[in-house]
Amino acid sequence: MFTGIIEATGTITQLTHRGEDIRLTVDTGKLDMSDVELGDSIATNGVCLTVVDFSSGHYSADVSAETIRYTGFADYQVGSRVNLEKAMLPTTRFGGHIVSGHVDGVGTVSAIHEHSNYVEVWVQAPDELAKYIAHKGSITVDGVSLTVNKVDGATFMLWLIPHTLQETIIGTYKVGTKVNLEVDVVARYLERLLQGDQAAQPHKKDISMEFLAKHGFAKR
Template sequence: MFTGIIETVGTLTGLTPQGADMSITVDSGSLDLSDVKLGDSIATNGVCLTVVELLGNGYRADVSLETIKRSGFAHYKIGDKVNLEKALTLNTRLGGHLVSGHVDGVAEIVKISKLGRATEYWLQAPNELARYIAEKGSITIDGISLTINEIDGAKFKLTIVPHTGLETTIESYVVGRKVNLEVDVIARYLERIMLGDKAAESRLPEQGITMDFLASNGFLK
């Protein structure tokens, strides 16, 4: 688990195909790796990756085909900057929110504007994830814990203060940029719980909870 509070920005130094999968190497910059051992997890642009080799200035990790399909790794190139966070411990401050590092999909930045010293970003999420996005709720973008300030269908707005821009990759974002998106894990569990006994059925509707489902199960009057 992670908090979504980025510790430093690293650089992708290697992308090596391994059949359908790939292996990556990361220059971890100022990230303290003295307490990291093989098998530990590091969130790399919001993707929970297992360290399989410690290098003098970073680490190597394997990226599965599932991760490539779900995240932006299919489009990354050597030299790209990535947000880094080590897994949380029991004495870590939870300054963001509980982040699993399991990316749900890719969102696209569709508008950027200034608001005083802050910057506003509008993002388009995949339609199937819109139901997990709530105003003033939490969301993870490229590993960064952020608050949703406004929603419009599958679009949502983030307001980024200067400090966050300086400490992460956000300042480099432009319209059209694709970013990793992880919805709040509580929303996913809540949806599953509300399915009740239907959760055991082998084929559930892809849209999950619907208004018809809520009405037929007594949630609406």
């Protein structure tokens, strides 16, 4: 579990392909590794990865084909910078929001506007995530806990202060940059809860006449 408050930025120094998976090595920069142990979790651009090797200045983790498929890791290269956050402790200040490190999809930076004391960034999210993104709600972008300031369909806007731009990789974003998105986990649970008893029923992909009639698209 994480909070979305980035502790450091790191740099990918090695990518080793192992079949469909990748062994990733990250230079951790100023991240304090003194309390890290094998098996610990480190959010890397918002993706929860398990430490399989480490030193005072690096860690390695295995990235599965499933993770590569649903995150921006497919485009990462040696030299790519990443946001880093170690898993939270019970005594950690909860400055962000609940972040699981399970990315829901990849968005695209669609516009950037610079203002006198902040930068306005617009992100195009996958259509299927639009229902989870709410005005003044929380969203995780490349591991950073942020507040949604405006929503227009599946596109949302962020106001970013200089500190966030300096302490994360967001300051390097350009139009077209791909970003990992994790929606607020509370929205996920609420969606499931609202299904009530129907949540126990197997998901049916086929659309029947009964289904259409029930939802007002056909006459019984």
